[in-house]
Amino acid sequence: MTEEIIIAGFGGQGVLSMGKILAYSGVMENKEVSWMPSYGPEMRGGTANVIVIISDERISSPIVNSFDTAIILNQQSMDKFEKTVKPGGILIYDPNGITRHPGRKDINIYTIEAADEASKVGLSKVFNMVVLGGYLKLKPIVQPEYIRKGLEKSLPKRHHGMIPENEKAIDKGKEIIKAVHLLN
Amino acid sequence: MKELRLMKGNEAFAEAAIRAGADGYFGYPITPQSEVMEYLMAEKPEERTGMIVLQAESEIAAINMVYGGAACGKRVLTSSSSPGVSLKQEGISYIAGAELPCVILNVARGGPGLGTIQPAQSDYFQSTKGGGHGDYKMLVLAPSSVQEMADFAGLGFELAFKYRNPVLILSDGAIGQMMEKVELDEQRPRFTDEEIKNNTPWATTGKTKDRERNIITSLDLDSYKQELHNLDLQAKYREMEKNETRYEAISCDDAEYLIVAYGTSARLSQKAVDLLRAEGIKVGLLRPITLFPFPTAVIAKLADQVKGILTVEMSAGQMIEDVRLAVGCRVKVEHFGRMGGIIPSPTEIVDAMHKKIIGG
Amino acid sequence: MAEITKEELRQPENLIYKKTDLLTDKPLSYCPGCGHGTAHRIVMEVLDEMGIQDQTIGIAPVGCSVLAYEFMNIDMQQAAHGRAPAVATAVKRLHPEKFVFTYQGDGDLAAIGTAETIHACNRGENIVIIFINNGIYGMTGGQMAPTTLPGMKSSTSPYGRDVATMGNPLKITELIAQLPGTIYVTRQAVHTPANVRKTKKAVRKAFENQKLNKGLSFVEIVSNCNSGWKMTPRQSNEWMVENMFPFYPLGDIKVND
Numbered sequence: 005m006t007e008e009i010i011i012a013g014f015g016g017q018g019v020l021s022m023g024k025i026l027a028y029s030g031v032m033e034n035k036e037v038s039w040m041p042s043y044g045p046e047m048r049g050g051t052a053n054v055i056v057i058i059s060d061e062r063i064s065s066p067i068v069n070s071f072d073t074a075i076i077l078n079q080q081s082m083d084k085f086e087k088t089v090k091p092g093g094i095l096i097y098d099p100n101g102i103t104r105h106p107g108r109k110d111i112n113i114y115t116i117e118a119a120d121e122a123s124k125v126g127l128s129k130v131f132n133m134v135v136l137g138g139y140l141k142l143k144p145i146v147q148p149e150y151i152r153k154g155l156e157k158s159l160p161k162r163h164h165g166m167i168p169e170n171e172k173a174i175d176k177g178k179e180i181i182k183a184v185h186l187l188n
Numbered sequence: 189m190k191e192l193r194l195m196k197g198n199e200a201f202a203e204a205a206i207r208a209g210a211d212g213y214f215g216y217p218i219t220p221q222s223e224v225m226e227y228l229m230a231e232k233p234e235e236r237t238g239m240i241v242l243q244a245e246s247e248i249a250a251i252n253m254v255y256g257g258a259a260c261g262k263r264v265l266t267s268s269s270s271p272g273v274s275l276k277q278e279g280i281s282y283i284a285g286a287e288l289p290c291v292i293l294n295v296a297r298g299g300p301g302l303g304t305i306q307p308a309q310s311d312y313f314q315s316t317k318g319g320g321h322g323d324y325k326m327l328v329l330a331p332s333s334v335q336e337m338a339d340f341a342g343l344g345f346e347l348a349f350k351y352r353n354p355v356l357i358l359s360d361g362a363i364g365q366m367m368e369k370v371e372l373d374e375q376r377p378r379f380t381d382e383e384i385k386n387n388t389p390w391a392t393t394g395k396t397k398d399r400e401r402n403i404i405t406s407l408d409l410d411s412y413k414q415e416l417h418n419l420d421l422q423a424k425y426r427e428m429e430k431n432e433t434r435y436e437a438i439s440c441d442d443a444e445y446l447i448v449a450y451g452t453s454a455r456l457s458q459k460a461v462d463l464l465r466a467e468g469i470k471v472g473l474l475r476p477i478t479l480f481p482f483p484t485a486v487i488a489k490l491a492d493q494v495k496g497i498l499t500v501e502m503s504a505g506q507m508i509e510d511v512r513l514a515v516g517c518r519v520k521v522e523h524f525g526r527m528g529g530i531i532p533s534p535t536e537i538v539d540a541m542h543k544k545i546i547g548g
Numbered sequence: 549m550a551e552i553t554k555e556e557l558r559q560p561e562n563l564i565y566k567k568t569d570l571l572t573d574k575p576l577s578y579c580p581g582c583g584h585g586t587a588h589r590i591v592m593e594v595l596d597e598m599g600i601q602d603q604t605i606g607i608a609p610v611g612c613s614v615l616a617y618e619f620m621n622i623d624m625q626q627a628a629h630g631r632a633p634a635v636a637t638a639v640k641r642l643h644p645e646k647f648v649f650t651y652q653g654d655g656d657l658a659a660i661g662t663a664e665t666i667h668a669c670n671r672g673e674n675i676v677i678i679f680i681n682n683g684i685y686g687m688t689g690g691q692m693a694p695t696t697l698p699g700m701k702s703s704t705s706p707y708g709r710d711v712a713t714m715g716n717p718l719k720i721t722e723l724i725a726q727l728p729g730t731i732y733v734t735r736q737a738v739h740t741p742a743n744v745r746k747t748k749k750a751v752r753k754a755f756e757n758q759k760l761n762k763g764l765s766f767v768e769i770v771s772n773c774n775s776g777w778k779m780t781p782r783q784s785n786e787w788m789v790e791n792m793f794p795f796y797p798l799g800d801i802k803v804n805d
Contacts, residue, residue, distance in 0.1 A: 024367070027194055027367055028194055031192070031194045031369055036369065037194065037367075037368065037369060038366060038367070038368050039194075039366060039367035039368070040362065040365070040366040040367075041365055041366070043219075043220055043305070043361070043365045063368075064455060064458035064459040064461075064462060065455045065456045065458060065459035065534050066362070066366050066368070066455060067362065067452075067455070067456060067531050067533070068459065068533070068534065069533035069534070069535060070535075157194070211642055212638060212641065212642050214638060240641050240642065242637070242638075242641060244634065244667075245634075245663050245664070245666075245667035246663060248631065248634075248663075248664075249631065249634035249637075249663065249664050249667065250634075252627065252628060252631035252634040252635050252638075252664070253634050253635065253637055253638035254638065255625070255627070255628070255631075255635055255638075256607070256625060256627075256634070256635035256636060256637070256638035256639045256642075257638040257639065257641075257642050259625045259635075259639070260605070260638075260639055260642055260643060262642050264638070264642075278628055279628060279631070282627075282628050286626075392605045392623035392624065392625055392639075393605070393623065393643070393646075394601075394602045394603045394604060394605060394622075394623055394646055395601055395602055395604075395621065395622050395623045396602045397602070401617075401621055401622055401623050401624070402623045402624075403617045403623070403624050403625075403626070404624070404625040404626065405608075405617065405625070405626035406626070407614060407615075407626055409615075
């Protein structure tokens with residue numbers, strides 16, 4: 005098994021930390037992982053993205069240009085990364101703020117209204133966990149118990165009180181993810 | 189027992205340096221390597237091992253602090269990124285001239301000038317052909333994973349003290365910033381005063397009655413003596429070439445074509461090798477781990493076996509000169525690379541292999 | 549008074565002046581009349597009297613005193629031009645129990661090494677800086693220094709230092725005295741026995757400060773460069789008193805006890 009994922013959105017949406025939790029969870033499950041962020045001024049309010057690879061085998065390149073899954077959280081990232089999803093792969097996006105929806109017919113497309121849902125239930129801080137939950141429903145590549153351990157590892161100790169909230173957000177994400185285009 | 193962690197390359201290097209028994213780190217912030225000093229400051233190594241961490245006023249001051257610490261027989265290091273490493277060149281030349289051991293990390297970015305903060309491999313010439321003034325060589329290690337970022341901190345000190353020579357770890361922004369699993373060694377004790385006295389009798393630790401004074405200098409106004417010193421240095425570099433050449437050969441046994449790449453480019457090229465082999469083309473990857481000494485002999489040998497060689501570098505092509513020197517005119521050697529902080533994709537490498545080597 | 553013969557003069561009982569053991573037997577490479585030799589001797593006498601030869605690490609600069617390690621019988625490092633305070637910083641941080649000093653000229657300390665000087669002083673490194681200010685680059689053949697006086701001739705200001713284009717002389721000692729990291733800042737000279745005694749007292753105080761972990765002590769010694777100034781030693785000392793001292797007045801600038 006090798007899963008190559010790109011997560012892309014605005015800086016501040018928790019793109020990098022979402023990737024981190026996935027990567028940590030992969031480590032907990034004894035898989036090979038790599039987490040390759042975009043870095044620099046982009047991170048400060050501009051677009052941010054991270055490539056996460058989780059695999060049963062040694063990872064050759066931490067940087068790839070086509071992905072099994074793309075998680076897209078703003079329009080710029082949609083423009084840039086829709087085309088990078090491998091045929092048969094998955095694209096998940098939050099329609100909030102998206103003006104040009106994805107149109108590919110050779111991939112599976114899902115929406116997750118995470119921003120809306122998160123603010124509705126007062127979980128805007130854990131918006132990214134809602135998205136992560138949606139992804140994990142489609143691709144349960146890591147077990148829930150390892151996600152918890154991943155949260156413990158990636159969150160600073162002072163934020164460990166927020167772990168239940170994060171888990172709730174993940175569950176919410178699993179509930180609200182919707183298919184908009186499926187290959188048979 | 190080894191400890192498994194998920195870390196950025198920069199952090200892994202910093203943690204490994206503490207565990208390697210480093211005595212002092214001196215640095216100056218610059219993207220994309222600032223995590224090294226940030227990590228060290230947060231870790232409070234002074235409490236863990238007694239290691240000191242100091243933010244210097246400049247890269248110039250930092251490398252000269254390294255000079256001072258190394259001259260005392262201590263395990264000292266600094267880190268920077270390309271423009272900062274340029275500033276350090278004077279100090280590095282002095283360190284090489286005075287034959288002092290130290291570890292220097294370059295988490296390289298694109299240039300020239302202020303360039304870009306994104307990763308590049310355009311400091312190969314600077315790293316392997318001198319950089320500063322005078323005839324000298326650093327031992328240059330090129331990590332291609334977070335694990336090697338950690339491993340080379342300890343290995344770097346070992347080699348630096350073995351040869352009384354600066355060791356450069358030439359990394360880049362991609363390896364510095366990415367996270368991978370890393371196995372960390374156990375804490376190694378720092379040198380005791382007794383060990384320093386015995387292992388580095390040349391160190392300036394205060395002139396006691398039982399010995400002559402120790403002087404650390406790179407100066408000799410007597411040209412004949414200076415030439416002898418230069419000859420000694422050259423003999424030492426030949427010794428390094430004999431003993432310390434390191435490389436990794438991947439899928440080379442049956443290879444009909446070869447890629448030579450180090451660091452990040454080697455990781456990308458490894459994927460390209462997989463893709464090309466899936467097409468039925470027998471391609472191997474030779475990854476130099478030491479850039480000086482360069483794995484000339486093994487490349488020369490492979491040149492007799494393969495029909496063409498592609499070097500992949502995130503530069504305009506620098507290492508290719510060493511590959512061509514190794515190969516002579518026996519087979520075609522071409523370069524593929526991206527610049528300006530752009531990381532080539534594995535499929536671009538596959539295309540270049542087809543266009544420049546297989547089809548060309 | 550009876551005539552004393554050379555033979556008698558050499559007898560140990562008639563010895564009244566002796567080179568300190570902390571100076572080597574190597575003949576000084578400084579020009580006859582230069583103040584460096586006296587300054588070297590003062591520093592070495594102080595180390596000798598304090599009994600800290602085996603605990604002291606000295607840092608030599610680039611400039612006339614680049615070869616200080618040939619004359620000072622202690623462990624020494626030779627630093628890149630201007631970087632001695634950075635080098636000393638690391639030595640002291642890694643060996644807080646040792647005594648560490650730099651010995652630097654004006655070009656080294658106040659031009660190319662200004663940043664290292666100011667920041668080591670500002671961090672309050674617990675070291676001693678001995679600063680020889682003779683207003684000129686001696687080693688390289690008499691070029692203008694940061695401390696060259698207005699109108700003063702040098703090989704790169706052959707018509708005299710024109711402050712409009714060449715800038716003003718830098719009173720770096722007054723500058724660093726402003727910094728909270730410095731504990732003791734003083735300006736002395738070595739051209740008369742009385743000044744030698746005062747300078748020795750200042751150097752002793754500086755090393756005593758280091759012993760007490762008080763912070764950075766900075767001793768400037770205004771000195772002559774008869775070769776660079778193109779004068780006889782005597783003329784140069786007179787010129788120094790008349791011209792240098794009014795601009796660089798002697799005495800303590802900062803004493804925090």
